Amino acid sequence: MHTSTQNHWSWLADKVSWWIPSVDATATDTTALFVGVAVFVTVSWFCIRRADLPPGPRSWPLVGCLPSLLFYSGAIHEIFHKLSQRYGPVVSVDLIFGRRVVVLHGFDVIRDAFHQYPELNGRPSLSVFEKVLKGGVGVVGATGDLWKTQRRITLNFMRDFGLNKPVFEDRITTETQHMLEEMRKHGGQPFNPSHLLSSAIANVICSVVYGSRYEYSDPRFVELLRAVYRNLELMGGATGAILFMPYSHLLASLVPMVRECLDNMQYVCDFSQDVLEHHRKDFDRNNLRDFMDVIIKETTSSKTNVTINDLHGTTADLFAAGTETSSTTLQWALLAMIVHPEVQGQVQEELDRVVGRDRLPKLSDRHRLPYTEATLQEIQRIGNIIPLGVPHEASSDVTFRQYHIAKGTLVLPNLWALGMDPELWPEPQSFKPERFLDETGQNVLKPDELIPFCTGRRACVGEQLAKMELFLFFTHLLHQFILQKPEGSPPLSFRGVGGISLAPQPFEICAVPRR
Incomplete structure (x- = not known):
């Protein structure tokens, strides 16, 4: 002992001892x-606390470390960062009802955990979503052989349907042109770009997953977006702590927000099922059109270990991850360009010099646009949209850096703290694209420490798609418009608002057409 x-x-x-009873x-x-x-x-x-647990604040029955955390201010990723300054790079925190979380800080610690310790690459179960999916689980939440199969299906789908090929670039360009036209309708007057960016990015995903795009005002499309974004918001708040508890679906009748989360997931699955049924009518396994056809082909194969409910989960994963993350990054990009008009001007000068005014930028232009590429990397660093990554879970007991991490422990990388580390990025609060350029200004630096899509086996499978979208949407916007802060509008802030992702506080822009 x-x-x-x-x-x-x-x-x-x-x-x-004073309470020991007498013999009578x-x-x-x-x-x-x-x-x-x-x-x-x-x-x-x-x-x-076990002596070999990662250090952290005192835990109490039922409420975990909540009483201790009340002494700290800021968003949860900021609080975890403050704890790391006191306890070290590996911090242990207990949630309500004893659910333990280990938070990792520093590039070496995060890389070591997710590259060298397969036991730390599991995923927590979300019983609310599994109830909707009738036991199914998508690629983000799958583990073991099911995850390997889901990952293979997803990567093959992206490869076969044109990732890094002209056909996929054409899909994105089609949507950017719809978005640019909607922006022109504002005539340079103030508007909030959030919904427009979300709708445009979502339609790129819809075109490859469902086989068609939707009008931004289509009621079913609007409701689909609302359901996805609301669930991401719920998962990032207090409801998220409940959702990650075992058997959380049993609380649906008691906790309204858990019920809401379940209903939203049901809507997304019903939407996909309706599209799938239409696809069955003219399905041709030799001519696959989109992910719906991939689902039909996979689930009619006698050799597969996935079910239709698993692939409905993957559809929801593709839509949620592929829409929210890219559109939120673009919101940060627009905010940065308004706050730093000198950077916006340099990007536009480079676009005009390299691309010209007669056509829109293409992916083939990227290597000739170093300042633009550096600006995008700085946007991803300072506007780190998934501050604590997608939660990992220890699949078995493991000793990591002399600390005991028990099976079932949630493991979170503090990517926000990594992006704000002054030892890696001098003056981290300052927006400096040049930090990603060499001394000539002509070559883009790609430091290993910049990991907005996380790292290791469970890094985002849609990373390349997201980078394509971000480059084309960003360059098309700045090629066509000067982005300005509306006169008399509130001061702009780089302090994000919570959810499972970190979005800018609501803001408006004026998109003035360039000549």
């Missing part, structure tokens, strides 16, 4: 004594 534990029990014995105590008194001691021992046991 550890020395600290022995000392604890000695202290406990002193505390309860009644049975009721004796029962009360044992109940009281049992409760006291149980409470004390919960408050003891």
